Amino acid sequence: MPTYRTSPPAKLNLFLEILGRRPDGFHELDTVMVAIDWRDELELTTSVQPGIRLQVDWLPSREAIAEQLQVAVDDPILFVPDDASNLVHQALSKISAATGYQGGWDVKLGKRIPSGAGMGGASSDAAATLRLAAAAISQVDDDMAERCSPAMIRGIAEQLGSDVPFFLDPESATGIPGAPVSGQPMIARALGRGEKLTFRPLLVSHRFLVVYPGVALSTPRVYQQCQVSEVPRSGVSVMDAFCSDDATGTQNILYNALESPARGLSPRIGEALECLPVTLSIQNSMTGSGSACFAWITDSGEPVEPLTQQVKGRLEGGALIRPVSTCTGAPEIQIA
Ligand SMILES: C[C@](O)(CO)[C@H](O)COP(=O)(O)OP(=O)(O)OC[C@H]1O[C@@H](n2ccc(N)nc2=O)[C@H](O)[C@@H]1O
Numbered sequence: 001m002p003t004y005r006t007s008p009p010a011k012l013n014l015f016l017e018i019l020g021r022r023p024d025g026f027h028e029l030d031t032v033m034v035a036i037d038w039r040d041e042l043e044l045t046t047s048v049q050p051g052i053r054l055q056v057d058w059l060p061s062r063e064a065i066a067e068q069l070q071v072a073v074d075d076p077i078l079f080v081p082d083d084a085s086n087l088v089h090q091a092l093s094k095i096s097a098a099t100g101y102q103g104g105w106d107v108k109l110g111k112r113i114p115s116g117a118g119m120g121g122a123s124s125d126a127a128a129t130l131r132l133a134a135a136a137i138s139q140v141d142d143d144m145a146e147r148c149s150p151a152m153i154r155g156i157a158e159q160l161g162s163d164v165p166f167f168l169d170p171e172s173a174t175g176i177p178g179a180p181v182s183g184q185p186m187i188a189r190a191l192g193r194g195e196k197l198t199f200r201p202l203l204v205s206h207r208f209l210v211v212y213p214g215v216a217l218s219t220p221r222v223y224q225q226c227q228v229s230e231v232p233r234s235g236v237s238v239m240d241a242f243c244s245d246d247a248t249g250t251q252n253i254l255y256n257a258l259e260s261p262a263r264g265l266s267p268r269i270g271e272a273l274e275c276l277p278v279t280l281s282i283q284n285s286m287t288g289s290g291s292a293c294f295a296w297i298t299d300s301g302e303p304v305e306p307l308t309q310q311v312k313g314r315l316e317g318g319a320l321i322r323p324v325s326t327c328t329g330a331p332e333i334q335i336a
């Protein structure tokens with residue numbers, strides 16, 4: 001059986017405004033996201049033996065991540081489920097049910113993206129699983145290939161979570177044939193509960209310094225504490241700034257309405273933000289529902305390594321601190 005592999009990326013929310021509260025418990029959003037090259041690793045093989053067998057490990061090792069976070073290897077912060085509560089498991093159950101695929105799945109998930117970070121790790125794993133599983137099932141026969149339609153994939157992605165469609169290729173994510181092709185870095189504006197997407201290609205690569213301050217925040221808890229904005233800002237100007245070919249000197253456009261409630265739930269958010277540099281060419285924000293924060297380095301000439309060392313020196317306590325760049329949200333699938 002061939003093995004299908006890909007490297008699901010994390011995301012950063014560059015802008016997030018709360019437009020309203022919905023009767024179903026979700027919030028209407030206006031958010032702008034990019035994928036970044038902080039990646040998990042996912043490997044999937046079909047099997048004649050029914051069932052889903054999922055193995056999850058930290059990369060490069062649980063010990064290495066525990067050391068950076070200054071916690072014990074069995075600390076709850078490193079817990080990632082390997083049962084039916086993992087979104088990878090749920091994605092496989094749903095695609096098997098939707099296509100009538102009767103076989104089983106063997107999956108290896110290598111985690112680098114921390115959980116409860118607002119970096120969309122679980123959502124990205126889920127979207128990548130759908131893409132790999134669709135590629136594998138499509139090999140069974142033409143009938144199966146037809147059942148793996150972009151519309152079916154998008155429907156499952158929306159059921160799995162608000163952030164999941166963002167990590168599909170733009171045609172599957174939007175349902176618009178001829179949407180910008182996957183494989184190139186994009187920026188997306190998401191409306192609704194996050195599933196109504198518009199993609200635009202990025203003309204230049206953008207660099208960030210990301211800090212995960214070693215605390216997991218629950219997305220529902222952060223949303224429970226948020227305020228609907230009376231005079232909502234729009235994500236359009238952020239899209240425009242990031243889509244220009246030179247963002248040097250762009251001032252104060254990052255915004256996240258969930259930052260204030262997240263700060264109220266953990267002092268580590270404020271600590272992380274205060275450690276990040278702010279200059280004429282560097283702006284800071286929190287991603288998603290937290291806890292990870294980031295600095296956007298708008299000047300392409302600014303070296304990132306000294307900034308990384310500066311933040312490592314300033315932030316007390318365990319943290320994961322990485323320089324990253326924009327990348328495609330739906331990376332290439334390798335078949336071996
Ligand atoms: C914070 C973000 O990451 C920004 O991109 C997303 O809005 C969260 O997306 P997600 O993790 O995929 O969230 P979901 O699994 O869909 O929802 C988890 C919970 O977050 C809250 N939630 C989520 C999305 C949304 N637009 N409004 C909400 O209020 C709801 O309480 C929901 O039960």
Ligand SMILES: Nc1ncnc2c1ncn2[C@@H]1O[C@H](COP(=O)(O)OP(=O)(O)OP(=O)(O)O)[C@@H](O)[C@H]1O
Nearest residue numbers: 086087115116117118119120121122123125219288
């Ligand atoms: N594949 C997975 N990887 C990591 N966590 C997972 C996965 N599947 C399910 N989970 C569970 O999902 C929860 C949070 O996942 P995730 O890391 O996506 O949240 P997040 O960082 O808040 O991201 P976001 O809110 O931006 O989607 C954790 O409770 C974790 O146990």
